[in-house]
Amino acid sequence: xxxxxxQLMSIEEYxxxxxxxxxxxxxxxxxxxxxxxxxxxxxxxxANVVHLLVGLNLAHxxxxxxxxxxxxRIRDEKVYYPxxxxxxxxxxxxxxxxxxxxxxxxxxxxxTKDIDQREKADVYRSLPSLQTxxxxxxxSRSVRRYWREGEEWRVMDYxxxxxxxxxxxxxxxxxxxxxxxxx
Numbered sequence: 001x002x003x004x005x006x007q008l009m010s011i012e013e014y015x016x017x018x019x020x021x022x023x024x025x026x027x028x029x030x031x032x033x034x035x036x037x038x039x040x041x042x043x044x045x046x047a048n049v050v051h052l053l054v055g056l057n058l059a060h061x062x063x064x065x066x067x068x069x070x071x072x073r074i075r076d077e078k079v080y081y082p083x084x085x086x087x088x089x090x091x092x093x094x095x096x097x098x099x100x101x102x103x104x105x106x107x108x109x110x111x112t113k114d115i116d117q118r119e120k121a122d123v124y125r126s127l128p129s130l131q132t133x134x135x136x137x138x139x140s141r142s143v144r145r146y147w148r149e150g151e152e153w154r155v156m157d158y159x160x161x162x163x164x165x166x167x168x169x170x171x172x173x174x175x176x177x178x179x180x181x182x183x
Contacts (some may be wrong), residue, residue: 007156009027010030013031015097019096025143026081031085045179046083049084050065053086064088065085065086066087068082072098083106084103084134086168088102099127100128102130102167103131103134104124104130104133106133107137108111115146116135132147134146141175144157158175160175161176162175
């Protein structure tokens, strides 16, 4: 993300102006942050992940699967663009954002790595609906999986290979599938 402008913006103003912007922006406590474009590797990993999630959803077709263009609104404080999002409950709250994901995926880029691993990991895990958060590395073949077990969060790193359970989609994905044709 690029540094924010100095002037604060209301969330209403953000939602009113964001659709007309050429560059997407995330919203954090009144500040907007321009989103940098992803590399070819980043985008190909994102495409693989969304393809896998859509495929898993076909079995029961009860969830909404989104690529990175759908916003995630977290109260009136934050709006992010996760690289992939799955929502399996409730109605669509708004045509332009979701609020109750069960699965979120961020693919690391050098410019967003710290935010995805710290700030977003903390914020995402505060969502009552979230069951799984995946952080996918775009440089090395590794995925960090956070998952909810009761009221506790667990974490596990998958390096080189492994199969990652995705409870809300009643399925799993492998590192081989995520990185197919890439790393």
